[in-house]
Amino acid sequence: xxxxxxxxxxxxxxxxxxxxxxxxxxxxxxxLRNIMPFNELAEEKLRQIARHVxxxxxxxxTRLLTAGETELxxxxxxxxxxxxxxxxxxxxxxxxxxxxxxxxxxxxxxxIRNTPANLNVETVEDxxxxxxxxxxxxxxxxxxxxxxxxxxxxxxxxxVNTAYTELRRHRMGRRSDEDLLLFSLxxxxxxxxxxRALPADATIQEAAxxxxxxxxxxxxxxxxxxxxxxxxxxxxxxxxxxxxAAGLDYSEPxxxxxxxxxxxxxxxxxxxxxxxxxxxxxxxxxxxxxxxxVVGVVTSHDIMLLQGNSPYLLFKEIGKQRTMDGLYPxxxxxxxxxxxxxxxxxxxxxxxxxxxxxxxxILTRLLTLLEEEMGPPPLEYCWLxxxxxxxxxxxxxxxxxxxxxxxxxxxxxxxxxxxxYFGRFARQxxxxxxxxxxxxxxxxxxxxxxxxxxxxxxxxEYFSSxxxxxxxxxxxxxxxxxxxxxxxxxxxxxxELRAHLNRITGRQEIYLLHMARECMASxxxxxxxxxxxxxxxxxxxxxxxxxxxxxxxxxxxARILALRHNVNETNTLARLHVLADEGHISGxxxxxxxxxxxxxxxxxxxxxxxxxxxxxxxxxYIDPGQLSDLEKRMLRDAFEVIDRLHAVLKLMFPxx
Amino acid sequence: xxxxFRSLLGLPGPHxxxxxNRNLFEAFDxxxxxxxxxxxxxxxxxxxxxxxxxxxxxxxxVRIEGLQILPGETFHRYIRPRNIDPNQATLIHRITPxxxxxxxxxxxxxxxxxxFCGDALIVxxxxxxxxxxxxxxxxxxxxxxxSNPSIDTMRLARAYKExxxxxxxxxxxxxxxxxxxxxxxEFHLPRFKPHDALEDALQTAYLFLFLVKKFRHGGIRTLRExxxxxxxxxxxx
Numbered sequence: 001x002x003x004x005x006x007x008x009x010x011x012x013x014x015x016x017x018x019x020x021x022x023x024x025x026x027x028x029x030x031x032l033r034n035i036m037p038f039n040e041l042a043e044e045k046l047r048q049i050a051r052h053v054x055x056x057x058x059x060x061x062t063r064l065l066t067a068g069e070t071e072l073x074x075x076x077x078x079x080x081x082x083x084x085x086x087x088x089x090x091x092x093x094x095x096x097x098x099x100x101x102x103x104x105x106x107x108x109x110x111x112i113r114n115t116p117a118n119l120n121v122e123t124v125e126d127x128x129x130x131x132x133x134x135x136x137x138x139x140x141x142x143x144x145x146x147x148x149x150x151x152x153x154x155x156x157x158x159x160v161n162t163a164y165t166e167l168r169r170h171r172m173g174r175r176s177d178e179d180l181l182l183f184s185l186x187x188x189x190x191x192x193x194x195x196r197a198l199p200a201d202a203t204i205q206e207a208a209x210x211x212x213x214x215x216x217x218x219x220x221x222x223x224x225x226x227x228x229x230x231x232x233x234x235x236x237x238x239x240x241x242x243x244x245a246a247g248l249d250y251s252e253p254x255x256x257x258x259x260x261x262x263x264x265x266x267x268x269x270x271x272x273x274x275x276x277x278x279x280x281x282x283x284x285x286x287x288x289x290x291x292x293x294v295v296g297v298v299t300s301h302d303i304m305l306l307q308g309n310s311p312y313l314l315f316k317e318i319g320k321q322r323t324m325d326g327l328y329p330x331x332x333x334x335x336x337x338x339x340x341x342x343x344x345x346x347x348x349x350x351x352x353x354x355x356x357x358x359x360x361x362i363l364t365r366l367l368t369l370l371e372e373e374m375g376p377p378p379l380e381y382c383w384l385x386x387x388x389x390x391x392x393x394x395x396x397x398x399x400x401x402x403x404x405x406x407x408x409x410x411x412x413x414x415x416x417x418x419x420x421y422f423g424r425f426a427r428q429x430x431x432x433x434x435x436x437x438x439x440x441x442x443x444x445x446x447x448x449x450x451x452x453x454x455x456x457x458x459x460x461e462y463f464s465s466x467x468x469x470x471x472x473x474x475x476x477x478x479x480x481x482x483x484x485x486x487x488x489x490x491x492x493x494x495x496e497l498r499a500h501l502n503r504i505t506g507r508q509e510i511y512l513l514h515m516a517r518e519c520m521a522s523x524x525x526x527x528x529x530x531x532x533x534x535x536x537x538x539x540x541x542x543x544x545x546x547x548x549x550x551x552x553x554x555x556x557x558a559r560i561l562a563l564r565h566n567v568n569e570t571n572t573l574a575r576l577h578v579l580a581d582e583g584h585i586s587g588x589x590x591x592x593x594x595x596x597x598x599x600x601x602x603x604x605x606x607x608x609x610x611x612x613x614x615x616x617x618x619x620x621y622i623d624p625g626q627l628s629d630l631e632k633r634m635l636r637d638a639f640e641v642i643d644r645l646h647a648v649l650k651l652m653f654p655x656x
Numbered sequence: 657x658x659x660x661f662r663s664l665l666g667l668p669g670p671h672x673x674x675x676x677n678r679n680l681f682e683a684f685d686x687x688x689x690x691x692x693x694x695x696x697x698x699x700x701x702x703x704x705x706x707x708x709x710x711x712x713x714x715x716x717x718v719r720i721e722g723l724q725i726l727p728g729e730t731f732h733r734y735i736r737p738r739n740i741d742p743n744q745a746t747l748i749h750r751i752t753p754x755x756x757x758x759x760x761x762x763x764x765x766x767x768x769x770x771x772f773c774g775d776a777l778i779v780x781x782x783x784x785x786x787x788x789x790x791x792x793x794x795x796x797x798x799x800x801x802x803s804n805p806s807i808d809t810m811r812l813a814r815a816y817k818e819x820x821x822x823x824x825x826x827x828x829x830x831x832x833x834x835x836x837x838x839x840x841x842e843f844h845l846p847r848f849k850p851h852d853a854l855e856d857a858l859q860t861a862y863l864f865l866f867l868v869k870k871f872r873h874g875g876i877r878t879l880r881e882x883x884x885x886x887x888x889x890x891x892x893x
């Protein structure tokens with residue numbers, strides 16, 4: 001029986017009986033219950049090990065461990081106070097490794113590996129520690145699922161999920177009670193009936209009859225005699241537009257009006273994936289595939305029915321606008337929509353993709369209307385998106401970064417006409433974009449700046465000169481311009497510029513070397529301590545600049561390697577993925593970097609959404625005091641990944 | 657009261673547990689390193705502060721060995737006083753007179769506590785008060801007093817603060833409070849709930865550990881040095 005004073009005696013169970021010498025120490029149990037990974041232990045186990053825990057006190061400046069010497073007899077769990085760990089190399093150089101505070105442990109690795117201490121550890125404050133005997137700790141490592149992974153840093157899927165759930169649950173207020181099913185429902189769940197198909201040589205009328213009979217809005221088309229080989233799809237809209245409106249004979253083969261190829265989506269994909277596919281391809285019917293077989297069709301309507309404040313409704317509404325005024329308020333609805341997606345469990349990379357799809361859609365609609373208003377352009381052109389827009393990594397704070405590239409004029413008069421038209425076009429476009437809620441770029445990297453509204457040949461010269469004479473300003477340009485992609489207009493112009501860039505960077509190792517040097521000059525933070533972020537030199541700051549300190553190293557790393565290996569993708573994760581596929585980075589580095597990058601993007605989006613909720617301007621400065629222990633831990637691991645990226649660069653450019 | 661007088665008066669000899677207790681301290685050596693001693697940090701809750709009339713209603717204690725607290729080795733009992741006065745200050749301890757009627761009397765609790773203390777030194781905050789009531793009860797029910805030397809964390813705290821003031825400022829402000837709660841705040845110790853014998857004992861144990869290790873920057877090695885530093889030597893019994 002436990003006789004802790006907290007309960008006080010009760011008449012039914014009078015105090016004073018029982019063996020109170022063996023009472024589980026409440027102070028220890030309470031502490032362990034609130035720290036990872038002990039919080040996963042069953043109550044009985046927790047109480048059992050709590051009995052063996054001792055408490056010690058170490059005044060500030062006490063050396064707890066000496067690298068290579070101290071044999072660990074117990075694990076230190078910091079109840080109050082803090083420690084720093086460091087190593088001293090042969091030349092006496094001291095390198096700070098970490099700060100740890102309340103709830104952290106010291107000495108786990110040496111115990112697990114059965115070695116003396118691997119680091120020097122000393123207290124930086126008066127520190128009380130709970131000491132868990134080595135044998136008890138090893139028993140937990142061997143017999144409790146999750147313990148070894150936690151201390152060896154192989155985060156299980158479960159822990160990672162916990163981190164994301166924590167982020168959503170504790171940091172995000174739910175605006176509405178509507179249950180979004182986008183992330184819980186799989187595409188296969190939406191399939192209402194087995195797929196109907198008919199051969200490509202069937203007539204249009206047969207197709208329409210079958211659709212009427214089965215009460216379906218679309219029918220699949222297979223190769224004659226090969227009922228499993230789906231080659232196209234016919235929808236209600238095809239019948240209206242391609243047959244009735246066009247006056248086509250009903251006895252024509254259905255192959256004449258079918259759309260192809262049929263885009264497929266895996267049956268176990270979540271509906272959000274299907275939605276992204278539909279929105280980025282503009283196709284409303286997807287064939288659902290299971291084990292290589294088409295098992296049904298889902299439509300944008302099926303998915304729209306799942307949600308109220310839906311990305312798809314917004315997407316459709318943007319496309320419907322006939323005036324530019326109508327577009328102005330629409331982008332302001334993006335944050336609310338994103339909030340729902342975050343709460344529902346969308347990963348940051350998907351959210352960024354969704355944001356860029358919507359922004360692209362607004363841009364496309366706006367420039368289409370503007371072209372209609374101004375009349376056709378004298379030359380082909382392409383509206384380029386740069387920087388984070390170019391990488392499809394915008395969040396809510398999206399300054400405009402854009403440019404215009406147009407076909408080389410054949411004559412002076414053509415040149416003058418182009419300058420006049422595109423100058424006017426850019427001014428109006430930028431003005432409308434501001435009214436849509438995209439602020440001006442403070443560095444004036446916008447199409448309205450004559451320098452950034454040029455024919456293809458001039459752009460090629462720009463790129464060549466930046467690559468050949470790498471000055472600090474050129475390096476800055478590179479980080480913005482080299483992430484360009486086509487936003488609207490003639491994509492081939494952007495493709496040609498990309499091909500040019502690939503040709504010249506391939507020849508200019510020196511340029512990449514400068515970029516690598518620049519990239520490695522920014523050092524990742526080291527750790528968290530209490531409500532501070534700790535730099536490698538031991539300095540403390542009270543804010544984390546997650547964009548520049550946390551995310552930029554990944555972006556820069558991916559850009560350098562993409563340029564070096566002629567990867568045309570601009571999105572950071574997509575670049576890393578291709579680099580891994582082609583064997584330029586290890587699969588392990590890819591998955592680690594992916595997780596670390598995604599985690600930080602998620603933190604940033606949640607941070608900015610909360611700022612928007614409070615009516616503040618979204619920024620990139622995160623207060624460590626607002627982070628949970630798990631979030632700090634994940635971030636800390638993300639910082640370590642940055643060191644790995646730098647090591648890869650160092651290997652690649654040894655002189656850096 | 658010595659054995660001689662007890663036998664003269666025809667009273668029974670001391671309780672065996674007390675004889676054992678006395679034997680443990682026959683050759684008590686103050687010269688050993690602090691970490692070689694056991695300490696039992698204890699706190700008693702009383703019906704009041706009248707040294708003749710009031711009684712112990714609970715004892716909480718925790719052991720320290722090797723200068724580390726053993727939260728798994730605690731003693732915590734409620735005791736039924738001989739006079740249960742419904743108007744007495746028992747409410748502060750969250751114990752009602754009703755509840756006290758259901759717990760054992762001091763006769764049944766004290767021998768267990770003496771055994772729990774064993775050869776340890778008894779540490780308490782204002783320990784003289786605890787020792788007074790423990791020994792008064794021990795004389796009545798065990799026929800003698802405890803031989804365990806005691807250490808007062810209040811006096812230790814005062815000595816520590818005086819020394820620290822001299823180190824830093826050359827003078828000392830003695831107006832400070834020395835109650836357990838305020839000292840724990842001042843030294844930023846982890847906090848326990850007050851007015852519960854065991855929690856207060858744990859709080860005192862944290863204070864004791866803090867003082868012993870902070871005093872003279874850890875320069876106190878033996879029990880004798882600690883006594884000198886704190887001028888708290890008080891062999892009871």
